[in-house]
Amino acid sequence: MQLLKRKPLQYSLFGIIAIVLPMLLSAKGSTYTLLASIGIISIAALGFNILLGYSGQISLGHGAFMGMGAYMSAYLVAKMDLPFIVGLVMAAVIPLLVGFVLGLIALRLEGHYLAIATLGFAVVIEEIFAEFSGFTGGWSGTKAGFPEILGYKFDKESVYALVIFVLVGLMIATYNFMKSSTGRALIAMKKSEHAAQAMGVSLFKYKLLAFSLSTMYAGIAGSLYIHFFRFCEPKLWGIGLSLDLLASVVIGGIGTIGGAVIGVAFLKLLPTFLQGLPILGDIDGLSFVLTGVCIIIFIMFYPKGLINIPNDLYARFIKKRKKGGKDGIRVEN
Amino acid sequence: MTLFFQNIVGGMQSASMYGLAALGLVLIYKTTGVINFAQGELGMFHAFVAAALLAAGVPVGLAVLVTLLIAGAVGFLIEWGIMRHAVKIDPLGKMIMTMGLVMVAQGLAPMLFGNNPLYFPKLLGGDPITIFGISILPNTLLIITITLTIMGILFYVLQKTRWGLAIRVTAENVNTARLMGIPTQRVSLVIWMLGTVLGALAAIMVAPLTTVSVSMMADIHLKSFISAVLGGFATFYGPVVGAFIIGMLNNIIGFYISSKWATAILYVFILIVLVLKPTGLFGKKFIKKV
Numbered sequence: 117m118q119l120l121k122r123k124p125l126q127y128s129l130f131g132i133i134a135i136v137l138p139m140l141l142s143a144k145g146s147t148y149t150l151l152a153s154i155g156i157i158s159i160a161a162l163g164f165n166i167l168l169g170y171s172g173q174i175s176l177g178h179g180a181f182m183g184m185g186a187y188m189s190a191y192l193v194a195k196m197d198l199p200f201i202v203g204l205v206m207a208a209v210i211p212l213l214v215g216f217v218l219g220l221i222a223l224r225l226e227g228h229y230l231a232i233a234t235l236g237f238a239v240v241i242e243e244i245f246a247e248f249s250g251f252t253g254g255w256s257g258t259k260a261g262f263p264e265i266l267g268y269k270f271d272k273e274s275v276y277a278l279v280i281f282v283l284v285g286l287m288i289a290t291y292n293f294m295k296s297s298t299g300r301a302l303i304a305m306k307k308s309e310h311a312a313q314a315m316g317v318s319l320f321k322y323k324l325l326a327f328s329l330s331t332m333y334a335g336i337a338g339s340l341y342i343h344f345f346r347f348c349e350p351k352l353w354g355i356g357l358s359l360d361l362l363a364s365v366v367i368g369g370i371g372t373i374g375g376a377v378i379g380v381a382f383l384k385l386l387p388t389f390l391q392g393l394p395i396l397g398d399i400d401g402l403s404f405v406l407t408g409v410c411i412i413i414f415i416m417f418y419p420k421g422l423i424n425i426p427n428d429l430y431a432r433f434i435k436k437r438k439k440g441g442k443d444g445i446r447v448e449n
Numbered sequence: 450m451t452l453f454f455q456n457i458v459g460g461m462q463s464a465s466m467y468g469l470a471a472l473g474l475v476l477i478y479k480t481t482g483v484i485n486f487a488q489g490e491l492g493m494f495h496a497f498v499a500a501a502l503l504a505a506g507v508p509v510g511l512a513v514l515v516t517l518l519i520a521g522a523v524g525f526l527i528e529w530g531i532m533r534h535a536v537k538i539d540p541l542g543k544m545i546m547t548m549g550l551v552m553v554a555q556g557l558a559p560m561l562f563g564n565n566p567l568y569f570p571k572l573l574g575g576d577p578i579t580i581f582g583i584s585i586l587p588n589t590l591l592i593i594t595i596t597l598t599i600m601g602i603l604f605y606v607l608q609k610t611r612w613g614l615a616i617r618v619t620a621e622n623v624n625t626a627r628l629m630g631i632p633t634q635r636v637s638l639v640i641w642m643l644g645t646v647l648g649a650l651a652a653i654m655v656a657p658l659t660t661v662s663v664s665m666m667a668d669i670h671l672k673s674f675i676s677a678v679l680g681g682f683a684t685f686y687g688p689v690v691g692a693f694i695i696g697m698l699n700n701i702i703g704f705y706i707s708s709k710w711a712t713a714i715l716y717v718f719i720l721i722v723l724v725l726k727p728t729g730l731f732g733k734k735f736i737k738k739v
Contacts, residue, residue, distance in 0.1 A: 174541075222720070225727045228484060232678040233723050235671075236716035243713040355671070359486075359548060366545045404556030411549030412531060419538045 123373070124288045130377075131284030135277045148276050149345075154377075154384045155279040156341045157360065161368075161376035162286055163333020164361045169371030170294070170302040171326035172309075174227065176358045177218075177234030180241040181211040181331040183353030185338025187245065187252045190260040193343070200263035200343065207339030208332045215331025219324045235355060245350035257349035260342045275344045282340060286333065287373050294373075302326055306371065367414060369421020378422050386410060451582045456700045462589045463672075464696025465596035466651045470673035471680070471688035472600065473647035478682055479620035480640045483532060483543045487550035489670025491645055492652030493663060494554045495520045499653055500567035500661040509572060513653055517646050524645030528638045558663055569656035592654050599650070600689060607685060616640065672696075679719055681729025691730065695719075 120126065134155070138147060160182055167173050185207035193203040222233045245252045252258055262270045263278070270278060293299050301322050304312040313319055342348055360383060368379020390403035418425060470488060477485045495516050502512040527550065535543055573591045577584040607613035618626040619636045627633045651673070652666055659665050672695055673688075680691030695715065703711035726732065 168541075221724055225723055228682070229678055229723055229727060229729065232675055233720055236675070236720050239716050240713045243710065247709070363545050363548050366541055370541070399560060401556035401558075401560040405553050405560070406556075408549040408552030408554075408556065411552065412546045415538065415542045415546050415549070416531070416535055419542045 123291050127284050127287040127291070127373075131280050134280045138276070139273070145272060148272055150384065150388060152276045152279050152344050153341075154381050155276070155283050156337050156344065157364070157384070158377045158380045159279075159283050159286055159340065160334045160337035161361050161364050161380050162283075162290055162373065163330035163337075165365045165371065165373070165376045166290065166293075166302070166333070167326050167330035168362070168365055169375075170299070170306050171323050172306050173223070173323060173327065174231040174362065175234040175327070175330070176231045176355060176362070177238035177241075178330065178334045178361055179353045179355065179357030180238035181215060181334035182338035182341065182357065183241065183245055183348070183350070184211045184214065185335030186342040186348050186353075187258060187338075188335070189339035190258050190342045190348075191251060193263070194258075194260040200265055203343075204263075204336065204339045207335045209335075211335030211338075212328050212332040216324065216328040218331075219327035223320060223323050223327060235358070238353075238355065238358060242350055242354055245353065252350065255350065257347055258342070259347050261346060263343045270343075272344075275340075279340050279344065282336065283377070286336070287377075290373055298322070298325065303371075363411070367411060367422060369423035372421065372423050375421045375423040382414075382422060383407075452704070453701075454581075454583050456704050457697055458583055458585055458589065460697035460700035461593050461693070462696075463699065464693040465592050466654050466669055467672045467676050467696055468600065468689045468692035469596055469647050469651040469654075470669055471676040471692045472603065472685070473644035473651075474673060474677050475682060475685060475688045476616075476640050476647075477644040478677075479685070480616060480623075481528075481532065481637045482540055482623075483547065484540070485644065486544060486547040487554060488644065488648045488673070489652075489666035490551045490554040491520070491523065492648035492655075492670075493661075493666040494558050495523070495645075495649035496569065496652040496656045496661045496665065497558045497562045497567065500569045500656065501562050503569065504567065509570065513572070516653065517649055520646045520649035521642040524642035525638060527645070528641035532637070532641065533634065555663055566660035566662035569653070569661050571657040588657065595650075595654075599647075604686065612639075672699075675716075675719060679722060679729055681732030683728065683733045684731045687729060687731035694730075 120129075134151070138151060143151075160178060164175070164178055167175060167178075188210050189200075189203035189207040192198045192206055193200055218234070218237055222230060222237070225233050246255055248254070249256075262272070262275055264270065294303065301312065301317045302325075304315060304317055305319060305322055309319055338353075364379030364383045365376055366379070367382055368377065369375025386407050387403045390406050414422060418428070470492065474485055474488055477483055477488075498519055499512050499516040502515060503509060507515070531546065531550075532543070535546060538546070571586075571588040573587040575587045577586050578590070579585075605613075607616060615626070615631045615636050616639075618629065618631055619633050623633050626636075651669060655665060655669055673692065676692035676695050677688040678691070679695060680687030680689065682688075698718065699711055699715055702714050706714060722730070
């Protein structure tokens with residue numbers, strides 16, 4: 117049991133379960149699609165959480181970075197016949213560089229001013245996606261195939277496994293990163309910018325680092341997206357996706373690694389689950405309404421994120437009982 | 450030159466809508482600290498209400514009036530039912546809660562009013578009037594007049610009346626305001642109602658220009674948000690000025706430079722302004738206490 121308390125092991129275990137369980141249940145194609153989209157968005161949300169959760173910056177432009185990764189990867193692999201790995205790496209590097217440059221300019225801003233600046237950037241990028249049809253396929257969209265690594269051709273199920281593999285790898289990497297001195301500097305910054313600055317943490321340097329890293333995660337997610345769904349169009353990478361990322365990080369738990377995944381799963385699974393309900397699911401739009409209501413209720417009662425529910429329950433029921441005993445003694449005294 | 454002014458007038462029409470919505474946003478933000486992402490979608494919902502009333506045979510004027518009353522009630526319900534209980538939640542959490550409201554509005558509208566877009570007529574019909582060689586539709590003139598009137602009244606109330614003072618003090622600092630005996634809870638209730646009504650009014654003005662559909666407010670909401678940021682969240686008039694700058698620039702860029710890239714150029718321009726003035730045009734430098 118002691119071993120299970122180690123986070124990297126927990127993440128690996130989660131990954132194994134996520135891969136094996138659908139196989140054992142011989143899940144349908146649509147289930148794989150849903151699960152894979154959760155995995156892919158989770159990767160981007162993981163990066164977004166470094167930015168929001170650890171450095172406290174809001175971006176509404178991360179959807180565009182995901183798109184950048186997707187188009188980059190699709191262009192390199194499908195049009196230029198380069199191996200998938202090259203596409204994936206470039207899909208990580210290019211958004212990283214663009215994010216670095218945007219960060220240099222935009223990180224002077226704070227809060228909603230930064231949010232709008234990144235949103236403006238995203239709108240411009242979206243227009244570019246739509247107009248530069250030679251590179252992106254324009255409004256008619258772009259296509260790519262399932263990936264191929266060292267001669268092994270992936271199919272739907274194995275791409276899903278690949279997604280989960282990358283997700284778990286990044287979760288462990290993020291965990292270790294947060295334990296490093298750089299990660300500690302970011303956490304210090306989140307707690308108090310002034311205190312961190314007084315301790316010699318260069319705010320701009322670390323904000324820029326967090327921003328570029330998060331755009332890299334988004335790029336990787338984009339690359340996996342295009343190679344799983346094999347099609348995308350410019351509209352996909354707009355503000356809706358960025359808001360989804362923001363919402364899932366806040367709902368899941370700001371500044372936690374598991375929270376990003378839980379938040380995305382919550383946002384993606386809940387409407388599907390509600391639609392599957394017997395009578396309620398048949399009413400048009402009701403699943404949407406109920407999802408909205410659930411978001412409001414969960415934030416109201418769990419403002420620190422869904423990931424804290426087990427801890428809260430533990431504290432409320434198990435610890436209370438122990439406490440109750442003590443109180444009892446006090447009464448006797 | 451006539452063409453230039455023609456574009457300015459056209460820009461003022463959209464600017465009026467951005468301005469009303471932005472004013473609603475900033476009123477709510479300054480007094481309650483909530484960035485209301487649902488402003489646009491609530492407006493969309495109310496436009497549906499107005500169109501449905503119209504389809505049921507209610508005269509236009511009455512339909513608009515009833516809709517605005519309903520909008521006030523919705524604002525009341527949101528504050529009274531949700532936001533009042535969320536005081537301790539951090540601003541980001543509240544923002545996500547309003548995104549929950551977005552989903553509720555987007556789900557309710559097709560549920561109650563069907564999936565087909567509805568039609569809403571211009572409040573004022575008639576042929577274009579020509580003033581100094583610029584032709585203006587009566588409806589455009591009406592929109593601009595209504596907006597300027599409402600803003601005039603609002604700013605008068607904010608600056609000259611006791612209620613305005615209460616709102617401004619609450620916006621400055623809620624806790625101090627409460628200590629001074631200002632009923633801050635009632636203030637935020639009124640502000641939520643007002644903000645929702647302003648959003649609904651903007652939506653009703655947009656409705657004749659497009660159709661009443663779920664996505665009708667997406668652009669307006671985005672532009673109103675950007676107006677608020679461009680003008681700065683620090684003052685009540687900043688966002689309105691921002692809205693007029695954006696509305697007119699959008700038209701002028703679209704006409705003189707490129708209609709295809711108008712939005713992109715506009716956003717680059719705003720990015721540049723923000724880099725030069727990180728808290729908006731009328732922003733104050735925010736000083737954090739340690």
